[in-house]
Amino acid sequence: MILHKENHKKDKEINPLIGILLFLISIVLMLISGPIGFIFAFLKLLFTKGIKGIGGYALQLAISIDQLGNVLMQHLFNSIWIKNNGYQFGNRDETISSAIGKNKELGTLTNFGKVIDKLLDLIDPNHSLNSIDYYIQPTD
Incomplete structure (x- = not known):
């Protein structure tokens, strides 16, 4: 095997x-x-590459920091942003926004989680739903 x-x-x-x-x-x-x-x-x-090269590098760093935040803050986010049966934060390969989007789809965001989602929507409409990474497998 x-x-x-x-x-x-x-x-x-x-x-x-x-x-x-x-x-x-x-x-x-x-x-x-x-x-x-x-x-x-x-x-x-x-x-x-000029400003475009710096912009691409900044985006890579932002995604990596976001993934770190998803792991670092998983216990807090799982406690206050989602209901007990929600999709769990903490996957090291996933951004916070992707996990929020999955919980939005599932209807498992708490009121506080919905506020966070609305704040993201003010910056970038449908941000969490557009950020969902469907190739990420849930972790145990």
Whole structure:
């Protein structure tokens, strides 16, 4: 029987101390190398692709930060933005807006979640529904 890498990772038990250590290392590396990488990318794109290149890079960063927010804030969002049977926040490959949109479709947003959705609609009409990523599989 052939196991896919993703399924194999789920079966392997992870030492919680390793997770904490890797988290701390990733924070330190980001704080040290992140500003250097950002300035380098900004200047390179400015001189090779102009403002369009910077805009595309900014969008990539925004999506990545949004995905981080989905993981970081999952417990809070699951408690206050959705009903008990709602689509869960926390998938590392999904944006917050995609999860809001899925809950909007399911009718599982709480009143507070509906307010957040309306605020997003003021900035970008139908933002959460247009942001749904149907290729993201729910996590356990």
